[in-house]
Amino acid sequence: MxxxxxxxxxxxxxxxIKKFAVGSFKLICCDGGIRHAKKLNLIPDLIxxxxxxxxxxxxxxxxxKGVEFKIYPTEKNDTDSAMALNLAIEEKAxxxxxxxxxxxxxxxxxxxxxxxxxxxKAGVPAFIVDSNNxxxxxxxxxxxxGKKGDNLSLxxxxxxxxxxxxxxxxxxxxxxxxxxxxxxxxxxxxxxxxATVTVKEGIxxxxxxxx
Numbered sequence: 001m002x003x004x005x006x007x008x009x010x011x012x013x014x015x016x017i018k019k020f021a022v023g024s025f026k027l028i029c030c031d032g033g034i035r036h037a038k039k040l041n042l043i044p045d046l047i048x049x050x051x052x053x054x055x056x057x058x059x060x061x062x063x064x065k066g067v068e069f070k071i072y073p074t075e076k077n078d079t080d081s082a083m084a085l086n087l088a089i090e091e092k093a094x095x096x097x098x099x100x101x102x103x104x105x106x107x108x109x110x111x112x113x114x115x116x117x118x119x120x121k122a123g124v125p126a127f128i129v130d131s132n133n134x135x136x137x138x139x140x141x142x143x144x145x146g147k148k149g150d151n152l153s154l155x156x157x158x159x160x161x162x163x164x165x166x167x168x169x170x171x172x173x174x175x176x177x178x179x180x181x182x183x184x185x186x187x188x189x190x191x192x193x194x195a196t197v198t199v200k201e202g203i204x205x206x207x208x209x210x211x
Contacts, residue, residue, distance in 0.1 A: 001024055001025060001026055001093060001094055002020070002023075002024070002025040002026070002093065002094055002095050002096075002097070003025065003026050003027075003028065003088040003091075003093040003095070003096045003097070004017070004020055004021060004025055004026070004027050004028070004096075004097050004099065005027075005028045005029075005030065005033075005081065005084045005085060005088065005096060005097070005098045005099070005101075006027070006028070006029045006030065006033035006034070006036040006037055006044075006099055006100050007030045007033045007080075007081045007084075007098055007099065007100040007101040007108075007112065008030055008031055008032035008033045008053050008080070008081075008100060008108075009100040009101055009102050009103030009104075009105065009108065009109070010100060010102060010103035010104070010130070011033075011036045011099050011100040011130075012130065012131050013099070013129070013130055013131040014039075014040055016129065016131065017040065017099060020097050020129075021040075021042065026045045026046075026088075026091075026093075027042055027043075027044045027045050027046075028044060028045065028046045028047070028048060028084045028087065028088065029044040029046070029047045029048070029084075030047075030048055030049050030079075030080035030081050030083075030084045030100075031047075031048070031049030031050065031051055031052065031053045031054050031080045032049075032053035032054045032055070033080075033100050034047055034054055034055075034058045034059070034062060035054075035055060035058055036099065036100055037062075038058050038061060038062075043062070043065055043067060044062065044067050045067075045068070046067070046068050046069075046070060046087070047062060047067055047068070047069045047070070048069075048070045048071075048072070048080055048083050048084050048087065049070075049071070049072060049080035049083070049084075050071065050072050050073060050074040050076070050080065051071060052074055070083075070087075079108065079111060079112075081098070081101060081108070081111075081112055081115070082111070082115050085098070085115055085116075085118070085119060085126065086118070088119075088124065088126075089118065089119055089122045089124050092124070093124050094124075094125075095124070095125045095126070095127070096119060096124060096125070096126040096127070097126075097127050097129055098112065098126065098127065098128045098129065099129055099130070101128045101130075102128065102130050102133070112128055113128060113135055113157065113205055114157065116128065116135065116136065116137045116205075117137050117139075117157075117203060119137075120136075120137040120138075120139050121139065132209060132210050132211070133207055133208065133209050133210075134207070134208040135205055135206070135207050135208075136205075136206050137203060137204070137205060137206070138154075138197055138199055138203070138204040138205075138206050139199070139203060140198065140199065141196065141197065141198040141199075142196070142197055142206065143194060143195070143196045143197075144190075144194070144195045144196075144197070144206070144208070145193060145194055146190045146193060146194075146195065146208070147190060147193060148190055148191060148192060148193070149189060149190060150189065150190040150208065151187055151188070151189060151190075151208065151209045151210070152169060152188050152189070152190065152195055152197075152206060152207070152208055153185055153186045153187055153188065153206070153207040153209060154166075154178060154185035154188065154197060154204050154205075154206055154207075155178075155180070155185055155186070155204065155205045155207065156178045156179065156180045156185070156202055156203065156204055156205075157180065157203055157204070157205050158180075158202045158203040159179075159180055159202070160177060160178070160179050160180070160202055161177070161178045161199050161201065161202030161203065161204050162177050162199075162200055162201040162202055163175050163176075163177075163198070163199060163200025163201055164176045164177070164178050164185075164197070164198070164199050164200075164204070165197070165198045166188070166195065166196065166197050166198075167195065167196045168190060168191060168192055168194050168195035168196060169188040169189060169190065169191065169195050170188060170189040170190075170191050171188050171189070175200075178202075178204070185204075187209075
């Protein structure tokens with residue numbers, strides 16, 4: 001089953017969410033992310049977190065709706081978003097889309113990108129989506145569908161990624177090395193409708209960005 005997770009960051013793409021919130025899916029809200037569900041008139045299947053950033057009126061609203069809560073202590077090792085994603089992984093989600101996972105808190109944004117690695121390693125496709133970006137992880141090989149001129153940036157998030165090879169992109173890489181301290185992988189471009197990226201060593205974040 002598809003899982004949708006609302007985090008407590010910025011959510012400026014309600015029309016995009018409607019494309020995912022169809023058919024059978026499970027909605028998990030992380031703490032203050034419940035405000036997004038209320039605004040969109042969506043009822044979460046589960047609300048997780050310590051509720052330190054959730055508005056009390058929103059909390060009471062969903063309690064009255066009978067929504068299940070998993071409340072954790074404020075002092076914990078994982079963020080609310082990480083706990084929600086871990087639940088989706090444990091429940092063997094077919095795919096996970098995280099909204100509100102980016103915003104003004106760069107520390108949370110970077111941490112949210114990093115936690116996608118756990119999902120990818122577990123065989124659960126997971127994506128961070130906002131109005132301008134779709135982020136996912138490449139551990140070995142992955143293909144992407146798009147159209148000519150679409151952007152695809154490859155950012156090593158394990159320090160250095162080695163043996164990076166691309167097909168279907170304007171700036172080809174052949175057994176290349178990408179370093180997090182350099183910007184070589186930014187803003188590559190589709191030359192057709194399919195692009196493939198392989199990496200032999202390291203981890204890449206693949207970002208589909210639209211200005």
